[in-house]
Amino acid sequence: MSPDRPQELRPRIPAQTHPPLTTDVVVTGHLARRGQPLVPRIGRTVWSTLVGIGIVISHAWSSRDTVQYPEEMTYLPPRYRGRIVLSRDPEGEERCVACYLCSAACPVDCIALQATTDETGRRYPEWFRINFSRCIFCGFCEDACPTYAIQLTPDVEMSEYERPNMVYEKEDLLISGPGKYHTHDFYRVAGLAIGGKGKGEAENEAPPRDVRDLLP
Amino acid sequence: MSALLSAGALVAVTAWYWQLLTVLLVLIAVLTIAAGLIWYERRLLSLVQDRYGPNRVGPLGLLQVLADTFKILFKEDWTPPFSDRRVFVVAPSLVLVTALLSFMVVPVAEGWVVIDLNVGLLFILAMSSLAVYSVVLAGWSSHSKYSLIGGLRAAAQMVSYEVFMGLSLIGVVTLAGSFNLSDIVAAQQRSIYYVFPQFIGFVVFLVAGFAETRRIPFDLVEAESELVAGYHTEYSGMKFGLFMVGEYVAITLVSALIVTLFFGGWLGPWLPGVVWFLIKTLLFITLFIIVRGTFPRLRYDQLMALGWKAMLPLSLLNLLITGAIVVAGAG
Ligand code: SF4
Numbered sequence: 236m237s238p239d240r241p242q243e244l245r246p247r248i249p250a251q252t253h254p255p256l257t258t259d260v261v262v263t264g265h266l267a268r269r270g271q272p273l274v275p276r277i278g279r280t281v282w283s284t285l286v287g288i289g290i291v292i293s294h295a296w297s298s299r300d301t302v303q304y305p306e307e308m309t310y311l312p313p314r315y316r317g318r319i320v321l322s323r324d325p326e327g328e329e330r331c332v333a334c335y336l337c338s339a340a341c342p343v344d345c346i347a348l349q350a351t352t353d354e355t356g357r358r359y360p361e362w363f364r365i366n367f368s369r370c371i372f373c374g375f376c377e378d379a380c381p382t383y384a385i386q387l388t389p390d391v392e393m394s395e396y397e398r399p400n401m402v403y404e405k406e407d408l409l410i411s412g413p414g415k416y417h418t419h420d421f422y423r424v425a426g427l428a429i430g431g432k433g434k435g436e437a438e439n440e441a442p443p444r445d446v447r448d449l450l451p
Numbered sequence: 452m453s454a455l456l457s458a459g460a461l462v463a464v465t466a467w468y469w470q471l472l473t474v475l476l477v478l479i480a481v482l483t484i485a486a487g488l489i490w491y492e493r494r495l496l497s498l499v500q501d502r503y504g505p506n507r508v509g510p511l512g513l514l515q516v517l518a519d520t521f522k523i524l525f526k527e528d529w530t531p532p533f534s535d536r537r538v539f540v541v542a543p544s545l546v547l548v549t550a551l552l553s554f555m556v557v558p559v560a561e562g563w564v565v566i567d568l569n570v571g572l573l574f575i576l577a578m579s580s581l582a583v584y585s586v587v588l589a590g591w592s593s594h595s596k597y598s599l600i601g602g603l604r605a606a607a608q609m610v611s612y613e614v615f616m617g618l619s620l621i622g623v624v625t626l627a628g629s630f631n632l633s634d635i636v637a638a639q640q641r642s643i644y645y646v647f648p649q650f651i652g653f654v655v656f657l658v659a660g661f662a663e664t665r666r667i668p669f670d671l672v673e674a675e676s677e678l679v680a681g682y683h684t685e686y687s688g689m690k691f692g693l694f695m696v697g698e699y700v701a702i703t704l705v706s707a708l709i710v711t712l713f714f715g716g717w718l719g720p721w722l723p724g725v726v727w728f729l730i731k732t733l734l735f736i737t738l739f740i741i742v743r744g745t746f747p748r749l750r751y752d753q754l755m756a757l758g759w760k761a762m763l764p765l766s767l768l769n770l771l772i773t774g775a776i777v778v779a780g781a782g
């Protein structure tokens with residue numbers, strides 16, 4: 236601490252409230268028992284020692300906390316952050332629009348993808364790769380994704396003997412269902428024109444305004 | 452002439468073979484028990500901690516011992532370049548050798564003893580004092596701050612605990628009138644188990660035994676939460692394994708000693724002596740493990756205070772009372 240720092244900013248060390256620990260605390264055990272007559276003190280210490288052993292032994296009959304893993308499985312809640320999947324919209328099309336947001340959000344840079352477009356102008360990832368040996372399962376990619384495409388699932392059994400096998404390609408990641416969000420369809424709510432849908436034709440959306448008629 | 456020679460030789464050779472057999476039997480039995488203790492301790496400790504412990508390798512996880520042994524054998528046996536090499540290598544074997552040597556004089560059953568030494572108890576005390584060198588030298592030769600602190604603590608702990616360890620046994624020796632362990636058991640056969648007249652001595656020896664084996668609550672020589680692993684921080688592979696086995700042999704030894712000195716050794720109804728000896732010893736080994744599951748580690752000053760302020764006066768008091776009783780009985 237610099238000496239010129241004002242006095243009131245210095246951290247206050249609370250005054251010592253209990254008597255200092257000395258060696259004679261021990262023989263008799265507890266600090267609170269100091270000053271009491273010696274024989275009851277020793278008696279209580281011995282008694283509490285025996286009770287302690289008794290409690291420990293009694294635990295031999297209590298139920299186990301261990302989960303016998305390969306045979307049993309712990310409950311993983313639906314929103315558990317495990318293996319990452321790429322989901323599809325209710326129509327069965329890929330949700331991912333290859334916006335790179337997940338890749339940018341990833342703190343360990345383990346997502347790589349390449350954007351491309353199909354004949355209708357719809358964007359999708361040409362390839363999509365997650366290196367699970369680097370992934371820390373933070374879920375930031377899921378948070379960043381505007382289309383609910385990338386999702387973390389309650390599956391943790393992904394051990395491999397070879398490290399390269401931890402790199403999942405798009406065909407490993409893509410699932411056939413909508414994942415956690417059953418009805419969400421990005422292109423139905425996005426004001427984006429792609430093949431088969433003009434601008435403003437999405438759900439809850441008005442047709443685009445002609446800005447000129449706003450002029451005074 | 453030749454007949455005479457052969458008769459004498461036959462007796463000598465038979466005796467020699469018998470002795471060799473006992474040596475091998477005791478050695479194998481002790482090492483097997485010590486190895487089994489690895490499993491026993493882990494299972495029992497997890498039993499009282501609401502866990503299962505090793506239960507995968509073999510039935511009840513019994514082959515875990517084998518798996519551990521193989522693993523430790525294949526680990527790199529690294530001698531740190533900054534260590535005092537010769538001492539570093541010798542230290543771990545010392546702890547095992549002294550503990551095994553002590554077993555020489557422990558009677559397993561009537562007449563089942565490697566050497567019926569008439570200063571058996573003194574021999575054991577001497578060996579346990581020697582075992583301290585192992586720890587101190589390991590700590591010293593490692594040239595590592597953790598090891599050194601561990602070794603220093605070991606030295607201080609042993610110096611203070613050896614004193615009343617010896618004193619607590621004098622009562623037994625006074626009652627039995629012998630340092631020979633077989634004689635002590637035989638004397639208990641004539642009167643009662645010495646745990647009754649020597650209860651204080653028993654408690655003090657039990658505490659000293661915990662300190663002697665460097666087990667919780669007196670494990671501040673190792674103190675893994677503060678000193679990494681204490682005196683064997685720098686050890687790996689089988690050298691570490693020797694410390695490990697040495698510790699288990701020491702537990703077995705102290706349990707066997709408690710049984711011999713205070714609980715009548717091989718004495719007991721119906722079952723053969725060896726079985727009684729093993730059952731009693733196992734009971735005390737169990738106590739060692741339960742205590743490990745119960746107590747926190749004592750602080751250094753607490754350890755010293757307990758030793759010098761509680762245990763030493765207690766053992767002296769015990770000695771005084773025993774002496775008075777013996778003198779009164781004789782007079
Ligand atoms: S969970 Fe986190 S670390 Fe894993 S891919 Fe997503 S953002 Fe990256």
Ligand code: SF4
Pocket residue numbers: 330331332333334335336337338348376379380381382383384385
């Ligand atoms: S998964 Fe989501 S965030 Fe990642 S590129 Fe596709 S749409 Fe964008």
